[in-house]
Amino acid sequence: MIPASISPALYRQAFLVGAVFAVYGGTFGYPFQFDGIKEILHNQVIKDISRIDLIWNYNPSRFLLFFSFAVNHALGGVDTFGYHLYNILLHVGATLLVYHFIGLLFRAAARLEGEGQNRQMAGALQFFMALIYAVHPLNTQAITYIWQRSASMVAVFYLFSMVAYLKSSLDQMDGAPQERWKPWRALALATALAAMLTKQSAFTLPMALVLMEYLVISGSVARLRQRAIWLAPFLPLLLIVPLLTVFYQAGEVTHLAIRAVDVPPPLHYLFTQFDIIILYLKLMVFPVGQNLDHHFILVTSFWDSADSFALLMAILAAGVWLGRKNPMASFGVLFFFLTMSVESSFFPLPDWVFEHRMYLPSVGLYIALAALAETTTRNRGRNVRWSLLAVAVAAVALLGVATVKRNQVWATSASLWEDVVKKSPDQARGYINLGSVKKRAGEYSRAQELYEKAVELGGGAAEVHHDLGVLKRISGDLAGAETSLRMARKLKPDMIITALELGKVLEAQGKYMEAGAEYTAAANLSPTFIAAHSHLAALLEKMGKPDLAEKVYMNILKQNPGDGGALEAMARLLRARGENDAAEEYAARATQTE
Structure with a gap:
């Protein structure tokens, strides 16, 4: 029995919070992984929260993200508990925002269509769509992978801005006093600005607001023109990401001639993204085969991904077609494509596919599903509604279990990269990272096997050849070690430690003159590198x-x-x-x- 003083909506939201902690509560002790080691664990910038200037200059487009890491470090050092708690609380916030967003969109739809419609399922669909979002395993990478806080944090600011703008608009049109709706409009603008300073994918937010205003608030171009004054303050925000990129982001966005070394041509990237977006949609419907490092071959011809393109265009066309029949569903579909566009279209990124890129766009699909389900079941019998709810309950249970199991993969670096190697056997990066894990654990033979496989697959970066050379030296294969270390020196001549290691291998083979040359090279590269001087002096004694x-x-x-x-x-x-x-x-x- 629900006390009269507490609304059912409050109980639903409490359940959503509990669901998030139920599926993510086992992750608090998980370590920093992958990019989190460099960007958080070993990042000196975040270790002094008082140096706001350093945090800003490090990456202005992600200032609030790195500031949040600085807060974590100030409160708990490198203990991952606080970092995970912060991420989980962000997911709680995103889940509650999805809940309120769908509820407000149903309210807006009722306003456009007329209040006479029977909307018995709206409340249940609002709750279950948010609940599925809360426990869906496709979101694990944005939550459990600490570094990808960027995806969840920008989503929270983005959704808060959308929700606040929608609420203020509906209250305003319903005749509420200004003191009730104007603070929400101010919050919408403030959180939009915060989103722009969290991650570059927030660039589309002003466009999303225009889309929402047209489809579910104004309902017509004429009415949109009348309300354009309320959108005007958001449009200058479109300049923030480009300006910060041009004036500050030399580290992230460099000259195309330099970027071309690491990323494919824009058109090839776009063709490949057609297939990748279909993968994202498959994982949303059937989340089997999740992987930190999916393997994709670059698509260089449009016709090689034409089937994926056709399917995506069919979904997009359906979204446009629904504009008049079901504006809320139309908005959801178009919101999905709009929010996917920054990272999955023409602008090539070094990593073509990451599951966390669906964290915000998937909200659009939940909105569309809620709208279509509500319309389909409207005025249907009780059996239809109960059947739909039974399916939703079963989906939540299965997805929750899948999320717990997927989170377990992130428990250690070894388990994470073992999973990658198993699922992407033709991708070199998994072998490189697992090899590094095994090397740190003292499993030198296994590490050597993994590095050799990585080189075989084309993952022959200088650092890989260096580590392989060191492992071969440890195993006694001096000739093999020399070959690997010489390759590393060729690929990256300024690697001081490689010159030192090559000198050790040459000395062990009695090649004293060559060893001396490598020690001298290391010393010249870094005159303060004492180890190089020490080995050179000892060799001269020996000679x-x-x-x-x-x-x-x-x-x-x-x-x-x-x-x-x-x-x-x-x-x-x-x-x-x-x-x-x-x-x-x-x-x-x-x-x-x-």
Whole structure:
């Protein structure tokens, strides 16, 4: 029995919150993964929350995202509990916004169509669409993968702006006093600005507001013109992302000649995205085969993805056709394509496919489904409505279990990349990352196998050849190690550590002159790299050149007077030529540094 003082809507929202924590509650201890290691764990910028200027300059287009990471670091360091809690709370917020968004859209639809319609299913559909969104496994990457907070955070600001604008508009048209609807309009503008400073995908927000205004608020071009004054403050926001990109984003958007090394031509990227968007839709309907790193071959001809294009155009055409018959469903379909457009159209990104890119666009599909289901079941018998609800309950249960299981894949780096390798056996990146995990765990033989497979698949970056060379040296394959390290040096001549490792391998094979050249190269690349100087000096001793070795040791001590190895070496060299007093002085200094 629900107390009269508490509305059923409040209970529904409490249930939505509980559902989110039920499926994500086991993730609090999961580690940083993949890009999160570089962008969060090892990012010095977020470690001083007082340096707002540094956070801003690091990436203005994602300022609020990185500021949120700085808040997490200030409160809990690198303990992932707080980071996961923040992400889960964002998903709670997004879920509640979806709930209210669909409810307000039903209210807007009723206003356009007339209040006489029987809308018995609207409340239930509003709740179940939000609940499915809450527990759908396609959203796990945007929540459990800490770094992809960008997707969930921009979605919250984006949806809040849409909801606030819609509520203010409906209240205004219903004759509510200004003090009731104007604060919501101000919130809509503020959260739109926040979205623009969270992720570049917010660029489409002003267009989404115009679309919503036309289809579900105004209902006609004439009425839209009359209400254009309320949209006007949002239109200048379209300039924010391009301006920040041009003036600040040298690291993200560089000259096309440089970008061309890492990304495909725009048209080829677009053709490939036709197939990728179909994959996203399949995963939304049947979420089997989820993967952090889906393998796709670049589509270079339109005709190779023409079937996907035709299906997408059919969906888009249906959305346009529904404009008069079912404006809410039409808005949902068009919202999906609009919000997909930034990352899945002409502008090529290094990573062609990521499941978190559906986090915001999928909301449009839930809106369309809710609208179509409500229209289809309107004035139907009770059996039809109960059957639909039974299907919804079963879907929620199955999706919730799938989300819990999918989250378990993110529990460790090993489990994550094992999953990638299993599902994308022809993709080099999975083998590289799993190889790195195995190397850190001391499983050198397995790591070497994985790196070799990555090279076989074309994942032959300098860093991969370097790690493979080190692993071969550890296993005793010096000739193989030399080959791999020379390849790494060829691909990236300024890798200091590779020059050092190659020197070690050459020295172990008795190739002293070549080893000396590599140690010297490493020392020249970084004069303060003590390890290179130390190996060079030790090699010179081994080659019977104590005078040259002494000069190198003295150079080390000039940089670091307390270097114990260099002090002991100097003591040894001085004793060898009979300068015992000087040798004892160095030996004493070496003892003091221990």
